Amino acid sequence: MNTKEIIELGDKYLMRNYGRIPLVPVKGEGVRMWDADGREYLDFVSGIAVNALGHSPLAVVEAVSEQVKKMIHCSNLYYIENQVLLAKLLVENSCMDKAFFCNSGAEANEAALKLARKYAKIKHNQEKVEIVTALNSFHGRTLFTITATGQPKYQKGFEPLPGGIKYVPYNDLQALQEAVGPSTCAVLLEPVQGEGGVHAASAGYLKGAKALCEEYGALLIFDEVQTGLARTGRLFAYEHFGVEPDIITLAKALGGGFPIGAMLAKEEAAVFQPGDHASTFGGNPLACAAALAALEEIIDGGIVRYVNDIGAILYNKLVELSSKYDFVKEVRGRGLLLGMELSIEGKDIVSACQEKGLLINCVGGNVLRFVPPLIVDSTEVKKAVEILDQVMSDIDSKL
Template identity: 50%
Template sequence: MSAPHTPVSRSDFDQVIVPTFAPASFIPVRGEGSRVWDQTGRELIDLSGGIAVNSLGHAHPKLIEALSEQAGKLWHISNIFTNEPALRLARKLVDATFADRVFFSNSGAEANEAAFKLARRYARDVYGPEKFEIISALNSFHGRTLFTVSVAGQPKYSDGFGPKIEGITHVPFNDLAALEGAISEKTCAVVLEPIQGESGILPAEQAYLEGARRLCDQYGALLIFDEVQTGVGRTGALYDYMHYGVTPDILTSAKGLGGGFPIGATLATDKVARHFSVGTHGSTFGGNPLACAVAEAVLDVVNTPQVLAGVREKHERFKARLLSIGQCYGLFSQVRGRGLLIGCVLDAAWKGRAGEVFTAAEREALMVLQAGPDVVRLAPSLLIEDADIDEGLARFERAVASLAKA
């Protein structure tokens, strides 16, 4: 019999956790589907999805089964060996996408770190050491390692840590002329999010991604799509590049891939992937049997016509109600995004108040997100039931009404 847990409260965070985050005042302790319960037993509706991570909601039976079954077999074996769940998951990802090869890691940042290193290694091997420059978009987000914050176009995340990684240029998103002006024979890669996530749920334009692909081909650069947030069904296709019909050379995936269990994946064509030879890159926990078993179960559920169509249908249900609420209170100037990655852009009178909306929603037992100070972000379970959508948005309207009165 296990020993009883030591009681903890939100105040413990301020005593023992490094203060890189400022979490909400309540502590969730249990979840089921799109509902969450806190320490007091209060029930909340979750429209945040763990920041687009809980792709199947909380405690999905197929994920519990996959994890429990693998936990009774093999937890960790190291990359001196391979394992069955990793091989099955890699095969399914390859069969479902443009990619020929997969590198497994533990997070989106690690998946992007691998992608950027691979792009530079490929360019060095094929073209020589002068071809190492990377172009990314302003206000992008690619992770929190030194390399990934340097590639991302947000100085607030990269300043204050000493010299930055050299050879990185930032251009405005959706500005093809700016990209054309920046790319050169020294460019080894162009890195883009098909939908910019952290900066406000801003989709790329069709012509922009097509132009980026053309420019990369013209200059011998690789096109990398960061689909950490948009991947694994989030936008109504398995990966968002499929909506555009524009194929990258490298794609990164994480968040929803594990449905809540940490995993990252870097997908690449064989032409590129072969430049990561034995010893050039690695990960102690990458390809962990537990993570891969869970991710395989996620993929089996998500990558079906019914679930992907359901994501697209649920988008319309959300959008119609959100636009109605926005119009009633003068709240939103735009509701954008795709599938169940939705950004509600605050109107001029509400600018900078996304944090207040977050707090007011919590008072109404609703979990939402921000994407910067001017955008309320929703990224619920891909399987969220219509009743939970309706009740969640009823609570959201009550939250907005309370702010409007104040």
């Protein structure tokens, strides 16, 4: 089928819960993607930071191909070899001690919030239930995680929401100090807010959050669903700040394109007992085979160091570009999680870039987000920025 036919069928049979762009991807390789009509694109969205090793990375393809011949799924009632090996690899390369596997970032955050409340009841008291999160955060689409998300637009229409959530401005330590107290069981923060506009935390803010959690016996949870696994130039973003959380959540890059999520916890916090929490498909042999291959490639393939180098090239080119246009306010971020804040809406720029063969996206209405595969090279960066320059020049001439 061609693009038009697929879109017509989609409009007829799919729910309208996505504001879908009229694009039908059918093939991907590395940083490039092709649509149903054969058009080629540079993909600087990468499945929203999912395709960290590019489209169809060979290591993941081979691992999945081999595993699918052996076993696709079995129950978590049993020990699963790939799951055990993946847990070992994650623990040995982080500050964590235990792992729980699920299917998405939302599920990982849901598990983390449940674990925090369970921990508080076991270690402290029944009234210690409050969770503090940041305004403009994003933590998922379950009822609990949209409540933890500090953006009312995601919560509208789903009331009544679960109780016990407090919101504070991001990077405002005084506000956090005023919010955290004896009733707090957890503080949930993103080291870099992705959906919230690509805002990085300050080291002092996260260190302050850690001190408050220690003072009041609360758990510090870092949502690294978007920042984790080399995206920011470290394997985990917490490494930038000299702060070890009690719980980390992961997804996106973990499976190299295959759906999997994980919650990692310190030994002290890992209080789940049989029956407390579960996931039918979480950590199945196929998902863990994909994740093992992806994670080994990230760790052993020099990806972390490479992201620092190529991320600096992209950042500098975006800063240079921004100096040409008055409607660009700031370029910010870390590694290959970068944002360009505009004084105008960004949707027309996104659409025009697509027409010229570059895929980017816009968050918050006016922040262009760049999350290309971590294997993007300097030639692809140069081409992407050239396309963006052409589009911005056209926009500027009309202002």
